[in-house]
Amino acid sequence: MAQDVIVHIQRKDSPDGATYRQTFHVPYEDGMNITTVLQRISAQPVTDEGEHTAPVAYDACCLEEVCGACTMVINGHVRQACSALVDNLLKEQPEITLEPMTKFPVVRDLLVDRSRLFNALKRSKAWVSVDGYWDRGSGPLMAPRDQEEAYPLSRCMSCGCCLEACPQYNDKEDFIGPHAVSQIVLYNTVPAGQSIAPERLDVLAGPGGIAACGNAQNCVKVCPKEIPLTTSIAKAGRAATGHAIRRWFRR
């Protein structure tokens, strides 16, 4: 296969630098994915005009779609570079485009700073709070019915796809995002997490909480882990309303 894959990449040399595009020709390989493409470009960073340029900066880690690090906008759609196969991408359009996610500040080229995503998880207390080092024994049992509802939510890898596609997630609104809403639902379902459930509901019923959702439902369509985010959102909406009313009557 002598055919080259043509890849257009949006680049930026520094966080405040100018955005520009470069095109690369990469020799086709069977079963190659976008991470492979980026590796080949790094090995030989020469543009289609023969210009020797800096290797394209990108993030990649697990290479099996469980870490979320390599999330970027590929052919105009947000997804992971590692699981985006060139064969499938070429069926979408003849030449591939790679851009960084638009909802996070670009560090360099395809590398973004996803701090806001993780800060939302901190705000949401998306964890089981353990205050001490002693053996706490086995956790409380969960009914299989609850397990079946909780497990899919635990597959979230904090990749940012739902945030990139969400029209309500932007600089104008302090929305925590579908991923955090779903994690709140998860940790409020898991018995070990329920001790601080009201604190998480405060976040849901607060500024940038569940009420910032506009039901565009892009999150559930783009989620690579097929997490039922809109179901979490509806559950969160109901829980937050009940919580807000109860909170009000307890004053």
Place this chain on the structure above:
Amino acid sequence: MAGTITSAESAKEKYFFLLRRLHSLSGLVPVGVFLLWHLIVNATVLAGGDKFQFMVDQIHQLQKAGLLFVVEMAFIFLPLAFHAVYGVVIALSADMNAREYRYGPNIRYTLQRWTGIIAFAFIMFHVWQMHWLGEPFGGSMFKPHDAPASTAAAIQASWWFITFYIVGVTASVYHLSNGIWTALITWGITIGQRAQRISGYFCTAFGVALLLVGMGALWGFTTYHAPAQPDQETAHTAAFVADPQHDSH
């Protein structure tokens, strides 16, 4: 000045959830219920001008009790104004991306914002036209004692008005039907994907039915011709006094 902005910002933050929930609620009750009632009452013109006049007279019984203005303000104007103004705030907070992500719900989400803006503009024009445009500008406006003819005259004044009414009513009906669908999610009633899909069928059916009612009303007023009478107002007042049914409760 900076202090004022900060306190306004913090108030916006503090009441964020409450405002969004009130926005959702006000769209259903009373604004949505009013739209439903308003279009149904208007569509009675299809059964004849007398039927519509009878409905208007029934509603204007409130005026005799001095309550019409209070009811209009408390249950229609103020909730509608809040829903409209805060709705614009919500619409402006969106980064619409239906071009990049062409999914059904995302397109409906985008349409919800656009139809909201269109409905806002249309309703402002509609209220202005029916209440104040009238004589000072040589147009026609709604007269409760001569309801079918005055409404028909206002709408028939220009083909441009009729077009605007078709667009405005369609936008309002879409906005309400889709708003019911999203409200069912917002309030956590339709939780699963299947429930949301089925509620979507119901909301579509509701929207189509209400659109037919609205278009029926418009058709009724566009084709309405007042019965030829030398002095309609006098004739109608006389009929009103003579007909005991009009005063019965």
